[in-house]
Amino acid sequence: MRYFIHALSCLTLVQAQRSTQYPARNLWNPLSPEELQSIASWLREQPDPELNTSGPPSVSSNGIFSIALQHPNKSDVLDFLQNGRPAPSRYARAVLGYQDAEGPYLAELLVGPLPISDRTIITPLEYPLTRKTGAKVRDLYGIGSSLEAWKYRIGRSVADVTLFLLGGVVTGSGNDTLQIIQSNPYGQEKDGRLVTWFNFKAKSSTGFDSGTLLPSALSFQADITNRNSEHWEILQWVYDDKSYPTADELREACFAPEFERLGMNFDGNWTSTDQQGAPLPMEHLPPPISSSTIEPRYLYDKDQGSLSWMGFTFFLSFNAETGLGLFDVRYKNTTVLYELSLQESLAHYAGNDPYQANFAALDSTNGVGSSATPLIADYDCPAHATYLNTTMFTYGNLITRPNSICIFEQAADVPLQRHAAPQYTTVTRNSHLKIRWCSTVGNYDFVFTYSFSMDGTVEVEVHASGSIFAAHSAHNEDYGYRIHDHLVGSMHDHIFNFKADFDVLGRANTIQLTKVAPAVKAYSWSGGEQRNSMRLERSMVRSEDNSSLNWDANDQTMLVVLNQDEKNDFGEYRGWRIHKGAGASHLTISDSPVVANAVHWAKHDVHVTAQHDSEPRSAHFLNAFDVYNPPVDFEEFFNGEPLEQNDLVVWFNLGMHHIPTTSDLPNTLTSVGRSSIKFLPHDLFSAGQSRQTINRIRVNYDGDRVSGIETFGQPESEPAACQNGESAAV
Numbered sequence: 001m002r003y004f005i006h007a008l009s010c011l012t013l014v015q016a017q018r019s020t021q022y023p024a025r026n027l028w029n030p031l032s033p034e035e036l037q038s039i040a041s042w043l044r045e046q047p048d049p050e051l052n053t054s055g056p057p058s059v060s061s062n063g064i065f066s067i068a069l070q071h072p073n074k075s076d077v078l079d080f081l082q083n084g085r086p087a088p089s090r091y092a093r094a095v096l097g098y099q100d101a102e103g104p105y106l107a108e109l110l111v112g113p114l115p116i117s118d119r120t121i122i123t124p125l126e127y128p129l130t131r132k133t134g135a136k137v138r139d140l141y142g143i144g145s146s147l148e149a150w151k152y153r154i155g156r157s158v159a160d161v162t163l164f165l166l167g168g169v170v171t172g173s174g175n176d177t178l179q180i181i182q183s184n185p186y187g188q189e190k191d192g193r194l195v196t197w198f199n200f201k202a203k204s205s206t207g208f209d210s211g212t213l214l215p216s217a218l219s220f221q222a223d224i225t226n227r228n229s230e231h232w233e234i235l236q237w238v239y240d241d242k243s244y245p246t247a248d249e250l251r252e253a254c255f256a257p258e259f260e261r262l263g264m265n266f267d268g269n270w271t272s273t274d275q276q277g278a279p280l281p282m283e284h285l286p287p288p289i290s291s292s293t294i295e296p297r298y299l300y301d302k303d304q305g306s307l308s309w310m311g312f313t314f315f316l317s318f319n320a321e322t323g324l325g326l327f328d329v330r331y332k333n334t335t336v337l338y339e340l341s342l343q344e345s346l347a348h349y350a351g352n353d354p355y356q357a358n359f360a361a362l363d364s365t366n367g368v369g370s371s372a373t374p375l376i377a378d379y380d381c382p383a384h385a386t387y388l389n390t391t392m393f394t395y396g397n398l399i400t401r402p403n404s405i406c407i408f409e410q411a412a413d414v415p416l417q418r419h420a421a422p423q424y425t426t427v428t429r430n431s432h433l434k435i436r437w438c439s440t441v442g443n444y445d446f447v448f449t450y451s452f453s454m455d456g457t458v459e460v461e462v463h464a465s466g467s468i469f470a471a472h473s474a475h476n477e478d479y480g481y482r483i484h485d486h487l488v489g490s491m492h493d494h495i496f497n498f499k500a501d502f503d504v505l506g507r508a509n510t511i512q513l514t515k516v517a518p519a520v521k522a523y524s525w526s527g528g529e530q531r532n533s534m535r536l537e538r539s540m541v542r543s544e545d546n547s548s549l550n551w552d553a554n555d556q557t558m559l560v561v562l563n564q565d566e567k568n569d570f571g572e573y574r575g576w577r578i579h580k581g582a583g584a585s586h587l588t589i590s591d592s593p594v595v596a597n598a599v600h601w602a603k604h605d606v607h608v609t610a611q612h613d614s615e616p617r618s619a620h621f622l623n624a625f626d627v628y629n630p631p632v633d634f635e636e637f638f639n640g641e642p643l644e645q646n647d648l649v650v651w652f653n654l655g656m657h658h659i660p661t662t663s664d665l666p667n668t669l670t671s672v673g674r675s676s677i678k679f680l681p682h683d684l685f686s687a688g689q690s691r692q693t694i695n696r697i698r699v700n701y702d703g704d705r706v707s708g709i710e711t712f713g714q715p716e717s718e719p720a721a722c723q724n725g726e727s728a729a730v
Contacts, residue, residue, distance in 0.1 A: 025087060026304045027077055028317035028327045031069045033400075035114065036393040039067050039092050042116045065095040065141075067393040068319050070110060070125070073613040074338060074501070081328070089113035093125055097139055103227055104139040106622060127614050130636040137622040137631055140186055140194075143224065150229040151180040151198070154220075158247050165239065165254055166200055166216050166264050179203050179211065184361045184442075185595070185624035186224070192628075193225045195235065199355040202266050209467060210271035210666065212443040213487065217262045217472040219355045238354055241475045262474050263486040270484065271666045290382040290410055297409055298433055300386055307407065309433040311689070312452050316405075316435070317341075320392040321621040323369035323448065324405060324437050331456055331681070332689070336576065338501040340450070340460070342368065343651070344619035346599055347444065348587060349469065349492040351479040356471045356490045360594040363441040364621040370394045371439045372404040380447075381406035381436055405437045416454055416690055422701070429695040430454050443467040446496075447670065455690040456681040459581070460654065462496050464673030468660045481661050489660025493588050496675070497601045497618055500650040501611060502561045504575050507647040511541035511608050512573070513549075514558040544638045547608040551580045559606065560682050564645055569686040577682040578606070578650065583675025585653045598623035600635040601651055609637045611647040618651050652677055 031039070043064055069092060076088035091112030098105055108125040126135040155162065155170025155178070162169055168177030180198050187196040198221075202214035221235045237244040240262055244250040253259055269276070298309035305316040314329040314337075325341025345363035349356045363371075370392055377383040385408035391400045409431055416430030433452040438445060445466035451459040471490040473482050480488035502509055519535040522528055541547050549559070562575025585605035592599070601607060601618045609615065615637050623630035634651075654675035663669055681689065700708040 024081060024328070026306055026315040026317075026327075027072050027080070027087065027090075028069070028315055028325070029305050030318050030391070031067070031090075031092060031393075033391050033398060035092075036067050036391070036398055038116050039094065039111055039114070040064055040393065040398075042120065043067075043094060043096075043111070043122075046122065062096070062098045063396055065097050065106060065394070065396060066320060067092055067094050067111075068321075069093070069317075070112070071317070071616065074611065075613055077338075078507070090115075094122075097142070104142050105136045106139045106141075108135040108137075128616050129620065129631045130633045131629060131631050137625055140625045143186070143194075146227075146229040147182065147224070150224075150232060154234070155180060158251070161247065161251050161254060162200060162218070165218055165261055166202075167266075168202065170200065177203055177205070178216075181211070183355055183358045185365070185627065187221075187358055187594075188596075188627050190628050192626075193223060195221060195223050195225075197221050197355045197358045199353075202264065204271070205267040206269070206272060208267075208271050208273060208666070209443070210267050212467050212469045213271050213484075213666070214265045214267060215353075215355075215470060215472045215487070216264055217353075217474045217486075219353065221354065241352065262472070265470075265472065265484065265486050273666050289378055290384070290408070292382070292384040292409075296384075296386070298407065300407060302388075307433075307435070309409070309452060310454060310693075311456070312433070318369060318390045318392075318405070320367045320370040320394040321364045323372060323439060324435065324450075326435075326450060329458070332685075334505055334684070335503045336458070336679075338503050339499055340458075340501075341499050342448065343497040343499050343617055344599070344601070344623075345441070345446065346495045346497075346587070346595070346602060347469075347492055348495070348589060348592060348595070349490050350589065351471050351490055352475045353471050353479075353490075356469075356476070356479070358594055359469065360592060361442065362595065362598065362619075362624040363439075364619065365624040366441055367394060367621075368439045368441060368446070370399065370401075371441045372401045373438050373440050373445075374401065374403045375406050375436070375438060380438060381434075382408050382410065384408065405435065407433070407435050409433050412453075417696075424698050424700045426698045427696065428454075428690055428693065430690075431695070432459075440466065443469055444668075454693050454695070455688065456684070458679040459676055460498060460678075461581075461674070461676040462494075462583075462654050463670035464494055464656065464658070465668045465670050467666065468658075468664050468668055470660070480659060483660060483662045483665060489664055491657070491659045493584065493655060493657055494673075494675075495584075495587050495599075495602045495653050495655040497651060497653050498677075499618065500578075500652060500679070502576065502648055502650060504561050505563045505566045507611075508563060508565060508645040509561050509575075509648045510564050510644045510646075511547070511648065511650075512560045512562055512575070513539050513541065514560065515539075515552070516556045516558075541608055541643055543643055544609055544641050547638070547643060548604040549606045549608075551585060551605050555580065561648065561650065562682070568683050570683075572683040574684045575682045576684065577680045578652065579678040579680055580605075581676030581678055584655045584657050585675075586655070588657065594627070595624075596627040597633050597635070598627040598630040600633065602653065605653055607634075607637075607651040608643060609649050609651070610641040610643060611649045615649075 072088040079085035080087045091110055094109045094111050096107050110123045110125040124135040152172035159169045170176050170178045170180055178200050181201055183197045186194050189195055197219055199219045200216040201211055204210045218239045220237045223233045237250045300307050311332040315327045317325045322342045327339050329337040345368055348360040351357050375381050385406040387403040388405040389400055389402050390404045412430035415427045417428040419426050434449050436449045438447045443466050447463040449461040470487050473486050473488045476488045480490050483489045515537040517537045519533050520530050522530050559578045560575045562573040566574045568574055587602040618634045620632040656675050694712040694714055696712055698710040
């Protein structure tokens with residue numbers, strides 16, 4: 001059989017794949033559309049006088065905000081998987097919105113057991129929260145409906161000013177050329193008041209999503225605490241780094257003869273994402289694409305949501321707040337991870353501009369999962385991938401995101417192993433199983449990928465693209481590069497927090513730090529002379545008092561999750577190494593007043609805590625609604641518990657420092673916006689697992705002549721390399 005280069009066109013977007021029966025049930029399988037509808041109908045029938053069930057919560061009514069699976073407690077799951085106990089019952093987590101004399105709030109409720117029966121009850125879902133207020137959080141979603149009308153009122157009141165300064169108006173009419181955008185999250189004071197910044201931006205005039213590229217130098221600050229917008233108060237206006245207490249004082253200043261206007265950012269061809277300029281040489285030829293005409297080597301069970309590939313098995317789960325997670329990850333019949341999942345996504349900006357300085361988006365509030373977008377075959381993922389739909393009940397509605405997850409195997413672009421000796425050359429192919437999904441939260445697109453390799457490596461990758469949130473160039477030279485006429489690429493940190501609940505050969509695990517340290521030592525053979533060298537320094541992370549860690553400079557310290565009760569044939573502890581890849585891993589700003597106590601997980605690169613069923617998440621999707629007293633304050637997870645041979649959870653961060661340049665216009669490049677981490681078997685077995693694959697070759701030589709080729713059971717093929725000395729033109 002010879003290998004041929006061929007082109008393959010996409011015949012169908014969703015490909016049918018073989019199914020397999022997984023030995024256990026997927027206890028994290030999301031609620032089906034039928035289950036979601038059944039729970040919603042049942043909730044609407046309950047005798048709750050406060051619940052208006054006609055739709056989602058609003059300013060004047062109560063309603064169902066969201067419904068999702070409440071993941072079972074780990075202790076109950078392991079009783080089922082390991083001890084033969086009955087499978088834990090399924091429960092739903094319902095978020096309901098209520099109106100109250102003190103203001104609207106959202107309540108989290110536990111609904112179950114499921115399916116709905118006369119045994120099903122509702123109880124407050126407070127135990128996973130560090131804040132004990134009956135699982136109630138003030139509702140800031142409802143501000144939006146009042147906010148739009150109020151912003152138009154403000155825009156009309158200063159229309160003469162904005163027309164003079166910015167060349168446009170915000171009035172609510174169809175011919176507005178400006179818009180007013182509030183900071184994210186709503187600005188909050190320690191006393192609970194909402195004091196928020198707003199910025200005037202030009203509206204897109206080209207049909208492209210360019211609003212975040214068109215800021216002005218005019219912002220204002222307002223107290224919007226009262227739920228009646230008639231009582232909202234503007235506290236100050238800022239233009240050209242000058243503060244004006246009232247609109248009248250701004251008006252008087254700007255119409256004075258000596259006043260200097262700044263330039264404005266307007267839309268144009270420069271924000272278009274369409275192709276521009278002459279095509280590159282040879283682009284009339286199609287580029288190589290990943291294609292496959294053979295049966296997939298992975299097994300996906302669509303009913304159970306389980307995957308198996310090359311010794312790996314795991315379950316998939318998906319939710320509206322944080323998207324795709326993996327559960328019960330095993331490698332060659334050994335337990336590795338109970339859970340691997342995103343917890344939160346943060347984008348924290350900075351600037352002399354008060355709007356940028358107070359912008360720090362917590363994306364789970366808007367829904368990283370519910371913002372998943374359809375994947376485009378041959379661009380986001382190969383055409384031969386398996387494409388999955390996701391369904392959620394959020395914002396009061398049942399929504400389906402078609403083709404929002406893809407699964408595919410892809411050949412690596414470098415060999416896994418190779419070696420050339422005078423008598424032979426040996427090369428081992430590598431390939432990856434990838435599970436990918438993309439989420440567009442506001443202006444940013446995040447591409448999340450879980451990757452598995454032939455040697456047992458597991459990788460988590462995040463790529464960022466989309467439109468940047470730029471700032472006006474005035475007085476922001478210390479916070480970004482100038483990238484257009486009156487525009488700077490506003491500097492910001494992206495931090496993505498993940499949970500990795502390791503169970504390495506059981507629940508009793510320990511974190512070992514192994515540092516590659518410089519050493520000065522006299523050896524028995526050095527004649528008493530001190531020699532400069534290096535050595536390994538091993539230590540254990542003994543308690544939560546010292547378990548918040550940053551990666552060492554020069555990648556000098558290895559972090560290994562190991563089981564001290566398990567050794568390999570050579571007496572070394574068996575474990576999994578956590579290896580930092582690309583990108584930043586913690587927030588640059590210390591003790592940010594914008595997000596306060598809502599993001600303590602972002603202070604360090606890696607945190608380790610003892611596992612508790614009451615601490616399932618490091619964050620909460622409503623943390624942005626009360627940043628000084630959030631529903632989940634990660635700092636409260638740390639109370640000095642011992643960590644040696646305990647059930648451990650590793651909370652790690654991926655991220656990037658993003659200082660946009662002209663290359664980020666109109667969209668950010670994933671080649672720069674990338675972060676990753678790897679988990680690698682660490683003395684887990686007594687030999688490297690890559691030796692098991694037959695996807696390898698040994699080419700034997702007799703001098704300059706090929707004397708034989710060993711393909712280890714593969715179909716006979718002629719490698720692409722020239723075997724008999726023929727050379728291709730260079």
